[in-house]
Amino acid sequence: MKIIFSKTLLEIGSINKKIDRIMTILKKGVFTAICKRILLPKSQLIRINYMNEVIFLLKTANHDCLFLFYGSKNSPIGKNMTTDNPKFKFLLSQRLNFIGKDIDKNALDIYIF
Numbered sequence: 001m002k003i004i005f006s007k008t009l010l011e012i013g014s015i016n017k018k019i020d021r022i023m024t025i026l027k028k029g030v031f032t033a034i035c036k037r038i039l040l041p042k043s044q045l046i047r048i049n050y051m052n053e054v055i056f057l058l059k060t061a062n063h064d065c066l067f068l069f070y071g072s073k074n075s076p077i078g079k080n081m082t083t084d085n086p087k088f089k090f091l092l093s094q095r096l097n098f099i100g101k102d103i104d105k106n107a108l109d110i111y112i113f
Contacts, residue, residue, distance in 0.1 A: 002064040003057070005109045006102040009095060015070060019111070022070055025050040026113055033059075034082070045092075047081065049073070054081065058096075065113075068095050 003026065010016040029050035042061035045068075047054060054073050057065035069091070073079065081088050102108055 001113045003067055003111045003113050004064055005067045005111070006095075006099045007107040007109065008098040008102050009067060010109060012098075013071070015067075018070060021053075022055060022067075023111065023113070025053055025055055025070075029053075029055065045083070056081065066099055068092065068099075 003023075005015070005019075015022070025048060029048040032047045032049070033044045034047050044059045046057045046059050046065065048057070052073050054069070054071060055067070056069040058068055059065050069081075076087070083089060083092075
């Protein structure tokens with residue numbers, strides 16, 4: 001499986017300095033599918049929990065994953081990361097917009113997981 005990072009999202013919150021931690025969480029965390037058909041008929045929003053940290057990915061039809069979020073479960077958005085939360089929906093929409101623009105520019109970093 002590939003984990004695809006938008007270069008714009010790597011710069012937000014210094015995610016580019018946290019890649020090793022993110023990869024560790026991906027190896028040790030618990031994966032939960034929380035929402036189907038976010039954008040595409042065969043896509044899924046995936047949450048990975050590990051200790052007090054959470055990662056969100058968008059799994060595509062070909063099983064590659066687009067990185068969306070990394071942070072604390074205790075942050076204002078981390079406490080209620082559901083598609084019913086307007087703040088989460090706004091952040092999700094914003095992140096997907098950044099990813100779309102970076103895909104158009106081929107501004108992506110790809111890691112094999």
